[in-house]
Amino acid sequence: ISPLQRKGKFGKVANWGAYAHGRAIKSNQSVSNMYNQLEDLYEAVRIAVNSRQNDLELSFVLLRMMEQMRGQPSSLLTTLHDTFDHYCETHGCYGRLSSLKQEIISSLKNFGTLFRGIVFVQQRVVAHILQWYIDSDPELETL
Secondary structure (H helix, E strand, O other), X not given: OOOOOOOOHHHOHHHXXXXXXXXXXXXXXXXXXXXXXXXXXXXXXXXXXXXOOOXXXXXXXHHHHXXXXXXXXXXXXXXXXXXXXXXXXXXXXOOHHHHHHHHHHHHHHHHHHHOOXXXXXXXXXXXXXXXXXXHHOOOOOOO
Protein backbone atom coordinates (compact mmCIF):
# COMPACT_ATOMS: atom_id res chain seq x y z
CA ILE A 1 0.00 0.00 0.00
CA SER A 2 1.32 3.41 -0.94
CA PRO A 3 1.81 5.91 1.90
CA LEU A 4 -0.28 8.30 -0.19
CA GLN A 5 -3.30 6.06 0.39
CA ARG A 6 -2.71 5.48 4.09
CA LYS A 7 -4.32 7.26 6.97
CA GLY A 8 -2.71 7.84 10.32
CA LYS A 9 1.02 7.51 10.94
CA PHE A 10 2.20 6.74 7.40
CA GLY A 11 -0.29 9.08 5.76
CA LYS A 12 1.80 12.07 6.83
CA VAL A 13 4.52 13.36 4.51
CA ALA A 14 6.94 13.32 7.44
CA ASN A 15 6.64 9.52 7.62
CA TRP A 16 6.86 8.61 3.94
CA GLY A 17 10.65 8.23 4.14
CA ALA A 18 10.30 5.89 7.10
CA TYR A 19 7.81 3.83 5.12
CA ALA A 20 10.22 3.45 2.17
CA HIS A 21 13.13 2.76 4.53
CA GLY A 22 11.20 -0.03 6.24
CA ARG A 23 10.32 -1.58 2.87
CA ALA A 24 13.98 -1.34 1.74
CA ILE A 25 15.17 -3.30 4.77
CA LYS A 26 12.72 -6.13 4.03
CA SER A 27 13.47 -6.35 0.28
CA ASN A 28 16.11 -8.00 -1.89
CA GLN A 29 19.03 -5.87 -3.14
CA SER A 30 17.57 -4.61 -6.43
CA VAL A 31 14.19 -3.74 -4.91
CA SER A 32 15.94 -2.31 -1.86
CA ASN A 33 17.86 0.12 -4.09
CA MET A 34 14.59 1.38 -5.57
CA TYR A 35 13.10 1.85 -2.09
CA ASN A 36 16.25 3.74 -1.03
CA GLN A 37 15.81 6.10 -3.97
CA LEU A 38 12.14 6.48 -3.11
CA GLU A 39 13.10 7.27 0.49
CA ASP A 40 15.45 10.00 -0.77
CA LEU A 41 12.73 11.41 -3.00
CA TYR A 42 10.21 11.41 -0.13
CA GLU A 43 12.69 13.26 2.10
CA ALA A 44 13.24 15.85 -0.64
CA VAL A 45 9.48 16.30 -0.98
CA ARG A 46 9.19 16.68 2.79
CA ILE A 47 11.75 19.51 2.75
CA ALA A 48 9.85 21.27 -0.04
CA VAL A 49 6.45 20.80 1.63
CA ASN A 50 7.59 21.81 5.12
CA SER A 51 9.29 24.92 3.77
CA ARG A 52 6.24 25.84 1.66
CA GLN A 53 8.40 25.30 -1.43
CA ASN A 54 10.94 27.92 -0.35
CA ASP A 55 13.69 25.34 -0.17
CA LEU A 56 13.45 23.55 -3.50
CA GLU A 57 17.17 24.12 -3.83
CA LEU A 58 17.82 22.18 -0.62
CA SER A 59 15.54 19.38 -1.81
CA PHE A 60 17.65 18.81 -4.87
CA VAL A 61 20.93 19.22 -3.04
CA LEU A 62 19.66 16.41 -0.78
CA LEU A 63 19.02 14.22 -3.83
CA ARG A 64 22.53 14.91 -5.15
CA MET A 65 24.02 14.23 -1.73
CA MET A 66 22.21 10.91 -1.32
CA GLU A 67 23.07 9.81 -4.84
CA GLN A 68 26.74 10.48 -4.15
CA MET A 69 26.67 8.88 -0.69
CA ARG A 70 24.89 5.74 -1.91
CA GLY A 71 27.14 5.52 -4.99
CA GLN A 72 24.08 4.63 -7.05
CA PRO A 73 23.32 6.90 -9.98
CA SER A 74 19.57 7.03 -10.44
CA SER A 75 17.97 7.82 -13.78
CA LEU A 76 14.85 9.04 -11.97
CA LEU A 77 16.79 11.39 -9.72
CA THR A 78 18.96 12.56 -12.64
CA THR A 79 15.82 13.36 -14.65
CA LEU A 80 14.31 15.21 -11.69
CA HIS A 81 17.52 17.12 -11.12
CA ASP A 82 17.77 18.11 -14.80
CA THR A 83 14.14 19.22 -14.78
CA PHE A 84 14.72 21.22 -11.60
CA ASP A 85 17.85 22.86 -13.03
CA HIS A 86 15.89 23.95 -16.08
CA TYR A 87 13.01 25.25 -13.93
CA CYS A 88 15.35 27.16 -11.63
CA GLU A 89 17.26 28.74 -14.47
CA THR A 90 14.01 30.26 -15.72
CA HIS A 91 12.36 30.96 -12.32
CA GLY A 92 15.36 31.77 -10.11
CA CYS A 93 15.25 29.07 -7.42
CA TYR A 94 18.95 29.04 -6.74
CA GLY A 95 20.53 31.51 -4.44
CA ARG A 96 20.13 30.63 -0.78
CA LEU A 97 23.12 28.30 -0.63
CA SER A 98 25.28 30.51 -2.80
CA SER A 99 24.33 33.49 -0.60
CA LEU A 100 25.28 31.51 2.49
CA LYS A 101 28.56 30.51 0.84
CA GLN A 102 29.40 34.11 -0.04
CA GLU A 103 28.55 35.24 3.50
CA ILE A 104 30.87 32.59 4.97
CA ILE A 105 33.70 33.52 2.60
CA SER A 106 33.21 37.23 3.33
CA SER A 107 33.22 36.64 7.09
CA LEU A 108 36.37 34.54 6.83
CA LYS A 109 38.09 37.33 4.91
CA ASN A 110 37.04 39.91 7.50
CA PHE A 111 37.67 37.90 10.67
CA GLY A 112 40.08 35.18 9.57
CA THR A 113 40.28 32.01 11.59
CA LEU A 114 38.61 33.78 14.54
CA PHE A 115 35.28 33.68 12.70
CA ARG A 116 32.61 31.43 14.21
CA GLY A 117 29.05 31.23 13.05
CA ILE A 118 25.78 29.53 13.81
CA VAL A 119 23.24 28.63 11.18
CA PHE A 120 19.78 27.90 12.48
CA VAL A 121 17.67 25.37 10.61
CA GLN A 122 14.13 24.11 11.08
CA GLN A 123 14.82 20.50 10.17
CA ARG A 124 17.73 18.30 11.20
CA VAL A 125 18.14 17.02 7.63
CA VAL A 126 18.92 20.59 6.51
CA ALA A 127 21.92 20.65 8.87
CA HIS A 128 23.19 17.46 7.19
CA ILE A 129 22.65 18.97 3.75
CA LEU A 130 24.57 22.11 4.72
CA GLN A 131 27.42 20.03 6.14
CA TRP A 132 27.64 18.03 2.91
CA TYR A 133 27.42 21.22 0.81
CA ILE A 134 30.31 22.81 2.71
CA ASP A 135 32.40 19.62 2.64
CA SER A 136 31.88 19.11 -1.11
CA ASP A 137 32.44 22.71 -2.20
CA PRO A 138 36.06 23.35 -3.25
CA GLU A 139 36.07 26.86 -1.76
CA LEU A 140 34.53 25.84 1.55
CA GLU A 141 35.88 22.34 2.14
CA THR A 142 38.94 23.65 4.00
CA LEU A 143 36.77 25.14 6.79
